[in-house]
Amino acid sequence: MVLPVAFLAVFFVLPLTGMLARGFYPDGTWDFSGVAEVLGRDRTIRVIGFTLGMALAGTIITTGLGIPLAYVLYRLRFPGRGLLRAIVVMPFVLPTVVVGVMFRALLSTSGPLGSLGLDGTPWSILLAYIFFNLAVVVRTVGGTWEGLDTRAEDSAATLGATPWQVLRTVTLPALTPAIISAASLVFLFCSTAFGVVLTLGGLKYGTIETEIYLLTTQFLDLQAAAVLSTLQLIGVVLMLVLAQRARSSREQSLRRSDGQTLRRPGLVDLPALVIAAGAMVLILLPVGTLVWRSFHDGDGFTLRAYRLLAEPEAVPALRVSVLDAMENSLRTAMDATLIAMVLGVIVSIAVSRRPRRRSARRFIASLDAAIMLPLGVSAVTIGFGFLITLDRPPLDLRSSAILVPIAQAMVAMPLVVRTLTPVLRGVDPRLRQAAAALGASPIRASWTVDWPVIAKPLLAATGFAFAVSLGEFGATSFLARPDRPTVPVVIFDLIGRPGVDNLQMALAASVLLSVVTVAVMSLVERLRVQGVGQL
């Protein structure tokens, strides 16, 4: 328990308070003079409203599309299911600048979907929110759904319930904690989205996150940035408290089964299939454009961009080839995944217990929420905070290479916790008590009761954490050393330079990054079949 708490204290609370102090306590005295002024600006109000509205809309639509898609991909059996599951995850690791450029290529007036007139409107931002976050819903909800015992549903159906009634009264209640988990993650990701908002919103639409970025990095208006960061923090805490209330009142012990057979899709599944197909189109269009364009320059089909990926000299401005950067990426992601998994599992197990003491329950609830906070606070604030707080012994870490995996782990950890906790909370505590009554040590009890249940989601969470670390750009670009860049950092660099070769290499590198991610994730998922079979 000390480990995750200390981790959060050093790498989150310390930098955050450091930056807030620079804003509110600049010269050794408290100074709130700018607060009223910042809050009174028209722009501030507009930005807050826009951030909240967009994040809410993004969350609702993503969840609405993601649940049917999770059903189709995790409960039905059809050819190509594995491939589709993998494709759903691809957007999650694509660098936002690349996705922004692909969306604009599709939607701009000269693009294939230009006639829709969506370029530069909030709709395009919303589409991007959905595009990025569907994976969160599908994996979090799908993971629970897949292991759900179907016998309750079967009995309800036998007793005459219509499929809709079964879904409403049996299945959805069992899934609710997982759905709320997923929705709160999506909300956090949407409300702190940065790159896509800048690229697709065409500047008209600022969010709190983009404002904080501008105020901090361009204007150095630290007080205004601190005001907005505080607002952001309050909003996120409120959201997390609400989500926790909603979740804990609906939690129930779930019956789980492992070796159940998946159904073939039938007529009943038509609505779900239609929605799922729509969601897949939304993912495939930009991904397809990306892949297609990486193989086509102005003159036709070419593998040139892919050949250049191996050559450090292809672009004199970069000191490493894209393949070298891939090696850096994989190493860093390994370390980040390790950190995220160790800490994430500790937290998940801790927060899934239901201690009798009230104070202990409180502590657990706040830890549960605290682990999510880093997703809801501006990366710029934390990044600048690192610089001013981790600058002297014993925490002289500013230029240490270890900060990169740590920053990535901070983003991946909440996903691990949110994937594992619903599953662990679903374990009937009486099983553990029964094991103990039969003479099992706590370790033995946990091993026989928790492990079989957690094994599958654990591997899924590992794969997910790995993907997040591979794709993470914001914090990494801030901390990575230029001689050891990760792939997203290289892509960002390439796309910011003129020349068709550079653009194409950026696209090819994005394709490579997502293919590697998908390959690693399916490898990890394949492991689980054996593991669970033996238990």
Next chain:
Amino acid sequence: MHTTTSAYARSRSTGTLALALAAGLGLSACSLGSTDDASSDSGATVDSATSEVVVVSHDSFTVPEDLLTQFTEETGYEATILGSGDGGEMTNQIILTKGSPLGDAVFGIDNTFASRAVDEGVLAAYASPDLPDGAADDQLSGTGADLLTPIDFGDVCVNIDDVWFAEEGIKPPSSLEDLTDPMYEGLFVTPGANTSSPGLAFMLATVGNFGEDGWLDYWSDLMANDARVTSGWSDAYSVDFTAGGGNGDRPIVVSYASSPPFTIPEGETEPTTSALLDTCFRQVEYAGVLEGANNPEGAQAFIDFLLSEPMQAALPETMYVYPVDDAVELPQAWAEFADVAAEPIVVDPAQIDANRETWVREWADIATQ
């Protein structure tokens, strides 16, 4: 970080699971992770403060490996480069870490941020004996001249797709004023001044050209003429520009004087685009010694190195900028097709710093509504 014994005892099951997990994952992670730490950490910490020079820069700064080796051989210092976002972000980081500097030297503060860095007292005086004569024009005025050494410059200019204009039979524009001509309605795209450094430079070009009284009116006219504002240079150039590889629909874009050579089609000798040299704003990049540096001598040696002939000659290929030393030979395509403005549009750095936030807000009110 270690768990205390009591905490460990309380969450034994937790520990076991974590251990099992660490064992499984660790097998693969350690094999990669261990070499990782060995090579990267030793470089940063084992070297004593006297032999390592830490150079803070923006993300676009790259030095060819062989030149870095040469620097170490000639001076005995080993340079470590820390990238910190774009030029503005980096400058603000340096100011924020005053008293506990991120490194010894800084490279990449440009003339739009220079006066802020000079005024904040984060730089130590150094005048390099190697500053070429031709670079005097690029020096800052006042105290800034003692603190910052000009290294390179780049011109942000309106670029046009010559092929497009030839095919359409329309006379191409040549000045900023032309862009508000109805003849060019809906043909111009620029990155935004609040999200992009060339975007800011172009905004400053309009301030310099039309004066503090006239530039906002110019932007109103420009927007009325259906100009498009994107967030970054990359999507303006590679999505909207007709000659940027993305089949865009706008033949006029804000880019650099050095962009045209990149549009020479394969097998041909001439670019399909050109820069309008009467529309350019010059960005000069400076280097300086950070106040409170561990290794000020090393920082000074690095600044001299930046002015050395091989490094100056490498600037165009690595960073797409022009060396301040005009005696250095440019790459052939640059010499032919990447002229710089004879008289770039100028705005006083102190005036820029005093008004940046106001101007950008005023700009945003007009250009992003």
